[in-house]
Amino acid sequence: MTVLNLPVxxxxxxxxxxxxxEQRQAVDQAIDKACRHLGVFILKNHGVPDELCNRMLDCIRRFIQLPDEEKRKCSVASKERGYVQSDLALVKGLRPPHENIAFYPPVNGFSNGLSPTVDPNSPDARLPTSPDALGMPDAWPSDEFRAQTEEYLEHMLQLKNRVHASIATSLGLGALSQKRFDDTIFASAFNGYRELTEAEVIDGGTNLPEHTDLGLLTFLSQDSDSTSLQVQDRDGKWYDVQPIPGAFVVNVGVMLNRWTAGQYHATVHRVIHRSKKPRISAAVFVDPFFDASIAPLSELTPAGKSCADQKAETFGKFSMDWYNSSEWPEY
Known part of the structure; x- marks a missing residue:
């Protein structure tokens, strides 16, 4: 397959x-152009220490290498949290092609993030330890894992704020629209991928099926030098993405596509891992608050329409519908 030279x-x-x-403007223009084309680019010299990224990936690798019974202790009844692997692979006697442990902050601070099984008038309804619309709370493998993740996300927050500032400048956003960018949270998925056999690839197998990410932006770090990540162009053709050591792959999600009224392209991507060396990756997703509108930003609302004309739907409702639809990839 052809290797795609993404914008760096x-x-x-x-x-x-x-x-x-002028130097910052050149950065703004490069990011804006990439987001409008295929919605994906490589970000280097990003300010997140390489040593910290490597520690995070090592932490994930140690977890993925644990026995299945240990990893399954972190499985929780949730759409966006806990440990997940393919049961079908185990039935066939194979290691799962993809496994991950995911984390998502509590959303029960929003009325539309409350669990339907919880009394909204209960004093416990909004506690972080209570079930919410996404299910049970995060399940951390260890205090060390949690501390490592929190340190990593602190640095990612600084990077996210700077990238959002660049995008806001390119789009000419005012204070209210910039606040929508500021009012965001981090979800994360830490992944392990095994080598697919040639027979599996010929049979159309993937480690992670084709999909678009739901949120605004995704920052991806990976430890493998293999071309496992694939991106689809606007004509439906697939390309391998050659990773660059120490750099992030950044891609646009469905919400940023909607907020920009389609000006930014939500990247269609998948993973097909052929290398004998297992692939480890850390994906950090930037999502709006659950009560945020999914309508275009006011400066980008199509001509002849007003913000009031847009469907008054929240990210919380949209995301729950998304998780329950065929758009959500089954591992």
Missing amino acids: VDFGPYLDPNSTA
Whole structure:
């Protein structure tokens, strides 16, 4: 398969206090162009220490290498949390092609994030330890894993804020629209992929089926030098993505496509891992608050329409419908 040379954006000017306005503008233009084309680019010189990224990936690798019975202790009844692997693979006597442990902050602070099984008037209804619309709370493998993840996400928050600032500048957003960008949370999925056999690939097998991410942006870090990630172009053709050590793959999700009224392209992608070395990756998803509108940002609302004309639907409702639909990939 053809390797796709994704745009490589050097984010250094956003970290250098001595950079010029012209240098930052060049970064803004590069990100904006990539988001409008295939909605995906490589981000280097991003400011997140390589040593921290490697520690996070090592932490994930140690978890993935645990016996199944240990990993399954982190399985919870949730659409976005806990440990997941393919039961079908186990039935066939194979290691799962994809397994992950995912984390999502409590959403029961929003009225539309409350669990339908919980009394909204109960004093426990909004506690982080209570079930919410997504199900049971996060299940952490260990205190060390949680501390490592929280340290990693602290740095990712700084990067997310800078990338959002760049996008807001390119789109000419005002204060209210920028606040919608600020009012976001992190979800994360830490993944392990085994090698697919040639027979599985010929049979159309994938480690992770084709899909678009639901949120605004995804920041992906990976430890493998194999071309396992694949991106689909606008003509439906698939391309391998060659990873660059120390860089993030950043892609646009469905919500950013909607907020920009289709100006930014939600990336269609999948994973087919052929290398004998297992692939480990850390995906950080930027999602709106559960009560955020999915309508386009006011500056980008199509001509002849107003924000009031847009469907008054929240991200919470949209995401729950998404998880229950065929759009959500089954592992």
